[in-house]
Amino acid sequence: MKTTSKIVLIGNGAVGSTFAYTVLLRGFVNELVIIDSNRDKAEGDMLDLNHGLMLAQPMKITVGDYADCADADIVVITAGSAQRPGETRIDLMNRNVQIFDSIIKQITAYTTKAILLIATNPVDILTQVALKLSGFPKERVIGSGTLLDSSRFRYLVAEKLGVDPRSVHGMVIGEHGDSEVPVWSSLSVAGMLPETQPQDSVWHINESQKEEIYNETKGAAYKIIEKKGATFYAIALSLARICEAILKDQRSILPVSSYLEGYHGINGVCLGVPSIVGRNGLEEVVPLPLSEREEEQLQSSAAKLKQFLEEIGF
Structure with a gap:
């Protein structure tokens, strides 16, 4: 061994x-x-x-x-x-x-x-x-998939709620890029779903705030590149986290990009979805519950990438 x-x-x-x-x-x-x-x-x-x-x-x-x-x-x-x-x-x-x-x-x-x-x-x-x-x-x-996007997403949600990003549990899935999908339906803080909180609750995130957080998450790389030319700190941390999960056989659930077969009706394309990562690499794709709208957005993200793959012969 x-x-x-x-x-x-x-x-x-x-x-x-x-x-x-x-x-x-x-x-x-x-x-x-x-x-x-x-x-x-x-x-x-x-x-x-x-x-x-x-x-x-x-x-x-x-x-x-x-x-x-x-x-x-x-x-x-x-x-x-x-x-x-x-x-x-x-x-x-x-x-x-x-x-x-x-x-x-x-x-x-x-x-x-x-x-x-x-x-x-x-x-x-x-x-x-x-x-x-x-x-x-x-x-x-x-x-590396949407691990970085998910980290950005959790940071922005944490800023809105005034809590530690490590206390926010939520993911961005799909393409690492313009068609990425924030999974609001399962976003939780200490087991509480902001989605289900009353509108006057400090834990509630309204549609306008969701759109702002989504746009900031999606546009983060462009903003950083405009200001300093490249992004590298957070993606380096993301790669290190994946490597650690593999080498230590941690079986961590991370939204990495992998080849999908029958995931929410998606086949034959690599996308970022929650997966168990361990010593053998991608051990298992996790069946993440999605709202009807989130599933449509994920399928649209997959269709977009498939189109590009066909154009380059893959």
Whole structure:
């Protein structure tokens, strides 16, 4: 039985390097290998991270190449063309599909056993691209999905209610992007459903407030990109959370992107939905109850992504 753990990171840009730093701080893996076309940048970050080992957790951090994927538990892919100001995630599609074609071929030359964790946008489309190109079972190809969107959603709800975001339980599902679906029907705070609270209650969230929270959640990336050029802190934390759930076999329920078959009538597309994440990757998709409107929105999100997938031959 394997007693050590290893992550290979492909892509050492803003997201990748922040993920590497987060992994160092969290200390849940024995070895981290960084692969990037800019080897000097990767080596600089590797040295910088190693210089902090005395102040963090023992682990091995190196710069490597695709051969290092051979014994990796997880290969995290953050490489790709960055989203430009004013550009939607879907606009990234064709450029990043070409990049992924090269990356996946090099990974599969050395391993067919690792779990692939995709963060590059548009993440749901590229998760499906990685699934098809790799030939891996669907349980071992996972996208970051709507975990980040759900974190943004919970933060905004918590701000409205004046509570700790960790006390808010709710999810955004569907596409990580413009057609994402906030699941208001099951949003809860300490077991209480704001949806069912009287209109004069401080715990009630009215339709106008819902729309504001939804638009802020959906538009968060655009706002951040406009102000500083890229988003990387929260997505790095999201990736680290997924990796920790896998390596520690936590069986955590997280809204990750995976290939759906018969989920609320959806087939043949990768979307973010609540799933049990553990040592084998995606252990099980969780049947989340939805209102009629939420189900329609989720199906519309799936149809949108299917259309784009057909255009690129996937």
